[in-house]
Each structure stands twice: as C-alpha cells, then as structure tokens.
Amino acid sequence: MGVRLRILIGLFAGLILAGCSADYGTDQHGQKVPAASIDGQWLVINYWADWCAPCRTEIPELNRLAKEGKGKGYRVLGVNFDGLRDADLGKSAQTMGIDFTVLADDPAQRYELPRSEALPVTYIIDPEGKVREQLLGEQTAAGLTARLSALREEKR
Incomplete structure (x- = not known):
C-alpha cells in the first residue's frame, strides 16, 4: 500500500472517529440518548431534585424553553441531583x-461541570462543549433565552 493511500485512509478513519462521540446513556423513559441528537448545539443543563421547592417552580419555565428551542439550535436537558435512575427517575420526572x-x-x-451543592443550578454549554455560564437559583424561560442570545452573539 502506498504512502498516500495510507495517509488518506488514516485521515478518513480519523474524521469518522472524531464524529462519533459517546452517547449520553438513557433518559427518564429508558430510551437511548444518542450523541448526534445533542452534540453541536447550545445546551441548557439543569440540575433538579423533587425535594427542591425552587426546582418545582422552575420546571414549567424550562418546559417552555425546551418547547421554544426546537429547531433553534439549543436543547434543554435535566439531571436529577440525587442520581435517580430507571423507574425511580421516570416517576420523579413525571x-x-x-x-x-x-x-x-x-x-x-x-463537560467538566463543577459540583454545586445549591439547587437549582443551570449550566449553559456552547456547541463546542465549553461551559459558558453557571446560573444558581431559579431561572425563567425569558431570562435563559436572553442569556443564550447574548452568548450566541458574543460567539460570532
């Protein structure tokens, strides 16, 4: 095999592997969350717990933001602070x-997120996977939309 062919094969393999990042595990419904459905977008990652009163108030705002974000290049993701899994996670999220x-x-x-002992906590991650904001306390859809717009504008 010639040197050029080996270089081309190596480059091609590298490009394929670079696009294949690890999946995100499963969601509250037990469904696989493929990396392709998340990577390359702005992310709003919210940590919540069912015992957290401000989290309960914030969830409808995050639902609104998630609905508005479809097709706009950002995605809302939740993470249970207590590490619930499987049926327990599904029941708590419901x-x-x-x-x-x-x-x-x-x-x-x-994403190299710092552990926060305060809830709720929300992180904004850019499409390259870099943490751009850590927001403590209850958030609103309008406030998060404004932060996303400002951060996207800075990136241009």
Whole structure:
C-alpha cells in the first residue's frame, strides 16, 4: 500500500472517529440518548431534585424553553441531583411535570461541570462543549433565552 493511500485512509478513519462521540446513556423513559441528537448545539443543563421547592417552580419555565428551542439550535436537558435512575427517575420526572429530556447519566464529567451543592443550578454549554455560564437559583424561560442570545452573539 502506498504512502498516500495510507495517509488518506488514516485521515478518513480519523474524521469518522472524531464524529462519533459517546452517547449520553438513557433518559427518564429508558430510551437511548444518542450523541448526534445533542452534540453541536447550545445546551441548557439543569440540575433538579423533587425535594427542591425552587426546582418545582422552575420546571414549567424550562418546559417552555425546551418547547421554544426546537429547531433553534439549543436543547434543554435535566439531571436529577440525587442520581435517580430507571423507574425511580421516570416517576420523579413525571411527578415534577418535566417534558424535556432528563439524563440518567450525569454529564458533569463530559463537560467538566463543577459540583454545586445549591439547587437549582443551570449550566449553559456552547456547541463546542465549553461551559459558558453557571446560573444558581431559579431561572425563567425569558431570562435563559436572553442569556443564550447574548452568548450566541458574543460567539460570532
């Protein structure tokens, strides 16, 4: 095999592997969350717990933001602070009225998110996977939309 052919094969394999990042595990319904459905978008990642009163107030705002975000280049994801999984996660998310995707596997390591002991906490991640904001306390759809717009404008 010639040197050029080996280089081309190596480049092609590298491009394929670069586009294949690890999936995000499962959601509150037990469905696989493929990386292709999340990577390359702005992310709003919210940590919540069913015992957190401000989280309960914030969920309808996040549902609104998630609905508005469809097709606009950003996605809302939830993570249960207590690490609930499987049926427990599904039941808790349903009780909380969460309409957006809740990840069973915490993406903190993937994005190098600092552990917060305060709830709720929301992180805004850019399409390259860089943490752009850490927001403590209850958020509104309007406030998060404004922050996303400002951060997207900075990026241009």
